[in-house]
Amino acid sequence: MIRTEALAVSRGTFALRDVSLDVPAGGWLALLGASGSGKTTLLEALAGLVPARGRVWLAGRDVTDVPAEARHVGLVPQDALLFPHLDVAGNIGFGLARRGRAAAVADAASLAGAAELLGRRTRGLSGGERQRVALARVLARRPPVLLLDEPLGALDAPVRRALHHELAALHRRLGFTVIHVTHDLQEALAAATLVGVLEDGTLVQLGAPGDVARRPATAGVAALVGTENVIAGTIRADAPPSGVPFTARLDAGPVALRGLAVREGPGHAAIRATDVTLSADPVRSSAQNQLPAVVRECAVSGALARVTLDAGVPLVAVVTRESAEALGLAPGRKIHAQIKATSVHLV
């Protein structure tokens, strides 16, 4: 397990603020965030590489005052950071005692798919091979906690996919707890049991992947998890809120969108494109948001059509190809969009 309580790091003008998280043993936390949001700093603080305030527990042990070398975590950086003066076997065996090293190196190399690289120098290895060696170097010590700092970020898509699947399989087999920094949403949603989002040094959301994708906590999270419609405006409650979430409306220029909010004031409506339904005529339904709109673009790709609308505010809907054809969606077509208030997240 990985647990932090009010973990904070100050680094020049940047500050990681009071990060509290809990990843159960064997869990996989995908950490998303823009560049400079503090993802790497958080991993470094967990690994004990930067001075930090707050408390850290790793694998059930309070390691707050434990130096990096005794925390027993495995760190795989984006650029692998292999030791250039050592060969592959030297890298994998770096942290191992002399006794039994050869067998442990061979075992770890085999686990990471780097067995055929043993005996090679690090110079000349491809990006994927370098990451396999970096992974083997970490696995050789069998740490209960793995910190992956975008290890696949610089790789070609096929190599990236293959390595990600192998990582997920290793995770299932060995049961280590993972924090995986990534920019790739699909990667985050595929293997993760939890998704966390950092914004400017603050953990703004932590939850199950589906929850974060469906109910982003901020406009930034919505953008990160691929929410197609993020509309700025002012959030006003229907009545004085008695709890959260409460029903409210977002005034965005000529359009008012009803939805569920957790606070009032300037904010955004986050709406997934698949939650926008289209009809040729106004319909009576439970959807509280009925918006007349004009089709600006209809892009068909495979079984789906991505429809860009002007509903007073730009709006994107995704419908099936058959629906698009049935409604005759083409630029200039007048249409009606419906969105349930429960699908409008006012953040």
Add this chain to the structure above:
Amino acid sequence: MPVRSSLGLATAIAGALVVLFLATPIATLLVRAAGAGGIGAAVVDPAVQAAFRLTAVAAAAATAIGLVVGVPLGYVLARGTFRGREWLEALVELPVVIPHPVAGIAILLAFGRLGPLGRLTGASLVGSSAGIVACMLFVGLPFLVAAAREGFALVDPRLEAVARTLGVSPLEAAVRVALPLAARSIVSGAVLMWARAVSEFGAIAVVAYHPRVASILVYDRFTTAGLAGALPVAALLVVVALLVFTLLRTLARPLPALR
């Protein structure tokens, strides 16, 4: 390509001028010494042999001490972010800019019989091999520290951070990761320091004129026997320095092969 060819011409002319400027005095000295037929006599001269032996050993001792104390200092200067680092760097580089007789006087005052160390222990570096080593260390150390600092600065500190997550202490990470990767710079610095120590005259002349090192012997022969007396020893010193320096450079090159 007119730009490239004019650039090539300019660099060739500049390079040729530099080579000419450096080589002319050396070549003249060697030719004059060969004409005088004295290099052979200098080789078998017991005083010359003793002076050369003392020079080589003292320079090697100074370099060894420099490695022990200068490499950790270079690491601290490359990695440390402490208050007063600029002052420490300036202090370490000071011997490069002060005239060496001044350095000799400073060493004399600090480590002579009337200096703080001498008053405490009764020992003095004046007129001793230890005094020669002290002078060589004083004037040569800045070259080694600067080279070590540059070498360590080129090593990505994240490599040491990764090493620490693999279970090694900061000291072990520095020794097993940073040191091998900075070795090429450190060896170059050591070679430079040794060479600088061999060529030292001003500070040694003040602190330890006796026993004579090679540079002092050349000066001594010049003042007592004139140019004819000094020329064979000077030429021999140039030849030996050239051979040893080239050898050290050649040996140093493949040492820290990055793989």
